[in-house]
Amino acid sequence: xxxxxxxxxxxxxxxxxxxxxxxxxxxxxxxxxxxxxxxxxxxxxxxxxxxxxxxxxxxxxxxxxxxxxxxxxxxxxxxxxxxxxxxxxxxxxxxxxxxxxxxxxxxxxxxxxxxxxxxxxxxxxxxxxxxxxxxxxxxxxxxxxxxxxxxxxxxxxxxxxxxxxxxxxxxxxxxxxxxxxxxxxxxxxxxxxxxxxxxxxxxxxxxxxxxxxxxxxxxxxxxxxxxxxxxxxxxxxxxxxxxxxxxxxxxxxxxxxxxxxxxxxxxxxxxxxxxxxxxxxxxxxxxxxxxxxxxxxxxxxxxxxxxxxxxxxxxxxxxxxxxxxxxxxxxxxxxxxxxxxxxxxxxxxxxxxxxxxxxxxxxxxxxxxxxxxxxxxxxxxxxxxxxxxxxxxxxxxxxxxxxxxxxxxxxxx
Amino acid sequence: xxxxxxxxxxxxxxxxxxxxxxxxxxxxxxxxxxxxxxxxxxxxxxxxxxxxxxxxxxxxxxxxxxxxxxxxxxxxxxxxxxxxxxxxxxxxxxxxx
Numbered sequence: 001x002x003x004x005x006x007x008x009x010x011x012x013x014x015x016x017x018x019x020x021x022x023x024x025x026x027x028x029x030x031x032x033x034x035x036x037x038x039x040x041x042x043x044x045x046x047x048x049x050x051x052x053x054x055x056x057x058x059x060x061x062x063x064x065x066x067x068x069x070x071x072x073x074x075x076x077x078x079x080x081x082x083x084x085x086x087x088x089x090x091x092x093x094x095x096x097x098x099x100x101x102x103x104x105x106x107x108x109x110x111x112x113x114x115x116x117x118x119x120x121x122x123x124x125x126x127x128x129x130x131x132x133x134x135x136x137x138x139x140x141x142x143x144x145x146x147x148x149x150x151x152x153x154x155x156x157x158x159x160x161x162x163x164x165x166x167x168x169x170x171x172x173x174x175x176x177x178x179x180x181x182x183x184x185x186x187x188x189x190x191x192x193x194x195x196x197x198x199x200x201x202x203x204x205x206x207x208x209x210x211x212x213x214x215x216x217x218x219x220x221x222x223x224x225x226x227x228x229x230x231x232x233x234x235x236x237x238x239x240x241x242x243x244x245x246x247x248x249x250x251x252x253x254x255x256x257x258x259x260x261x262x263x264x265x266x267x268x269x270x271x272x273x274x275x276x277x278x279x280x281x282x283x284x285x286x287x288x289x290x291x292x293x294x295x296x297x298x299x300x301x302x303x304x305x306x307x308x309x310x311x312x313x314x315x316x317x318x319x320x321x322x323x324x325x326x327x328x329x330x331x332x333x334x335x336x337x338x339x340x341x342x343x344x345x346x347x348x349x350x351x352x353x354x355x356x357x358x359x360x361x362x363x364x365x366x367x368x369x370x371x372x373x374x375x376x377x378x379x380x381x382x383x384x385x386x387x388x389x390x391x392x393x394x395x396x397x398x399x400x401x402x403x404x405x406x407x408x409x410x411x412x413x
Numbered sequence: 414x415x416x417x418x419x420x421x422x423x424x425x426x427x428x429x430x431x432x433x434x435x436x437x438x439x440x441x442x443x444x445x446x447x448x449x450x451x452x453x454x455x456x457x458x459x460x461x462x463x464x465x466x467x468x469x470x471x472x473x474x475x476x477x478x479x480x481x482x483x484x485x486x487x488x489x490x491x492x493x494x495x496x497x498x499x500x501x502x503x504x505x506x507x508x509x510x
Contacts, residue, residue: 239459250455253483298432301461301484308414308428341455397455398448 004105019190020065020199026222027198030058032380033218033227035205035241037061038070039181040358040365041233042188042199043373044380049195051374052381057197058227059189060220062204066185069235072303072335073366074258074280074292075181076271078115080142080173082131082408085391086344087138092388093371094175100370104187108179113282114270115176116150118320120165124276127407128171141174156267158322165276165319176271178282184369208245214353215245229380231356233372236336237301238346238359245355249346250397251338255296256363257309259332261324263287277316288330291317295337295363303334337362342402347376347392348385356380357394364405415486417468420493421475433467435459436478463489 008014032048034041037059048054061067077097079090101108119125128144135142150170151159159167189199200222207219208230217226232241242249268283278294293313296306310329318325338360340346345368346360358376361368371388378386385393391403415427435458440449458464461484468479468491480489 239457240461248452248456248458250457251459252457253459253461297427299459299483300486302486304486306415398451 005107019186020193023200024198026058026200026203026220026225029226030198031056031227032229032231033057033225034059035061035218035230035232036068036234037065037185037189037199037201038068038233038235039066039185039188039369040235040361040372040376041231042066042185042192043369044231044233044358044376045197045199045373046188046192046195047374047377048380049192049197052377054381055196057192058225059192059197059199060203060205060218061199061201062221064201065189065199066182068237069335069337069361069365070181070185070369072256072258072333073181074282074290075178075366076115076280076282077110077177077179077367078173078271079140079175079367080115080117080131080135080171080408081405082127082134083344083403083405084134084138085403086405086408087134087140089371089388089392090367091138091140092374093368094177096370096374097177097179097367100179100184100187104191106183106187106190108183108187109285110177110179111285112175112177114153115173116154116270116272117171117173118150118167118272118274118276119169119171120167120274120276122168125169127275128169131171131408135173143172145170145172154268154270154272156321156323157272158320163319165274178271178284181366188369188373205241205244208241208355210245210352210355213351215355229354229356231358231376231380233358233376235338235359235361235365238338238357240301242357242359245350245352247350247352247355247357249338249357249359249394250340251346251360252299253301253336254299254339255302255304255334256292256337257296257305257332257334258290258292259305259310259313259329260284260291261289261327262330264289264327272320274316274320277319279313279316279320281317281320289324289327295339296334301336303336305332305334339363341397343405344403345372345392346394347372347389348379348394350394360392417479417488418491419470419473419475420477420491422470422473425470429470429472431469431471433469433476436465436467 081087132142204221209217215230271282273280340360375389416424417427479491
């Protein structure tokens with residue numbers, strides 16, 4: 001990859017490269033139909049094709065490639081979770097992330113910046129210490145640091161003790177990173193298409209055919225398609241698609257809003273998160289501040305932005321960076337998040353034979369993109385739940401084995 | 414500012430309210446099966462469209478029901494809970510029971 005990039009840099013002309021082959025008609029039958037051409041669905045297709053030699057796959061999407069939550073997250077990648085199940089899962093995801101640019105031959109702009117979860121109270125310090133211990137035990141680089149070290153890593157933070165929530169320390173997660181979210185979807189799509197996977201955009205699934213407890217095909221806006229296996233990977237609309245298969249999920253669809261500022265001079269290198277202030281913020285390579293906070297206070301199938309959200313978010317950001325008071329917001333958006341009661345995903349087998357689910361991605365789906373695709377491919381190829389995602393099985397709610405990740409999965413707690 | 418019409422307190426800023434979940438019926442406390450309880454405690458219909466849901470006006474501690482369209486965020490109506498309509502376990506809005 002580095003040599004390829006160098007060669008490209010010194011080239012005289014730069015031919016445009018089409019990522020996907022031209023669209024074709026739907027075939028009457030596929031081995032696997034994946035509903036949702038976002039990062040997760042495309043990653044599952046990619047790993048099925050490249051690791052398990054299953055290539056007769058159609059990825060269907062009612063919109064366009066990577067146009068849902070893949071385009072609406074804030075691109076943060078980390079593994080500093082709280083539960084051993086969560087930490088192990090996201091650790092494996094980061095291992096895959098680090099190699100994706102090379103694997104795709106496409107620069108996904110993976111950028112390791114360090115991730116600081118600020119602690120403003122004694123209880124937040126205790127949680128940070130707890131997370132650091134669990135992380136280190138599982139080989140993830142996290143440590144509790146004091147205010148001097150926080151200030152050294154991020155000199156622009158307001159470290160005054162005379163604020164409502166003075167910064168007492170932070171959980172420092174050195175491998176914390178960001179990546180170009182669109183490029184990830186493109187990379188998986190191109191790699192899968194090269195192996196023969198068909199990606200059909202603007203093809204809505206309108207029904208799921210089930211005969212004697214076994215999936216046999218899907219109905220689409222372009223006609224029926226038969227298949228052996230269906231995977232739904234439609235975070236944000238999981239309950240609606242699952243309902244077509246007769247499944248009821250432990251999910252509420254709640255909007256998560258975010259925004260970016262106008263570009264400005266680089267001043268912020270690490271990713272800054274504050275659970276107490278319900279804020280996260282980082283600066284992109286082109287200088288925009290990416291800002292987000294807690295999910296909306298009630299469920300909604302919509303992506304509208306509200307003034308309430310931005311007022312609350314900005315008030316908190318100004319406590320951390322008072323000099324931003326004159327900065328303008330450039331863009332705003334929202335995604336629809338699948339919130340589960342235990343802040344962990346829902347992955348793997350379902351009560352319907354050959355119907356697989358990848359859902360419940362709440363506010364933590366982007367960072368899981370490669371490992372979710374990898375483990376779902378393993379699950380589909382082996383028709384059993386891989387150990388890494390055993391804790392995230394749908395039926396954990398039947399036997400009360402939830403994976404309580406609330407303390408680390410979201411800033412909205 | 415979004416306004417929600419509270420049956421007890423009239424139109425108020427929605428920030429004064431807390432969402433309380435879908436209106437569902439609790440399983441029979443003696444005869445309910447495990448799967449019925451799982452459904453009641455964890456699973457959500459999570460429909461896109463007109464739904465009935467519990468809301469709490471925090472300042473006055475008053476629970477009521479709203480009919481809201483979860484696709485458009487339009488609140489169609491709000492009303493005091495009727496014990497019969499929700500399986501006999503609605504809180505008494507007057508607080509006298």
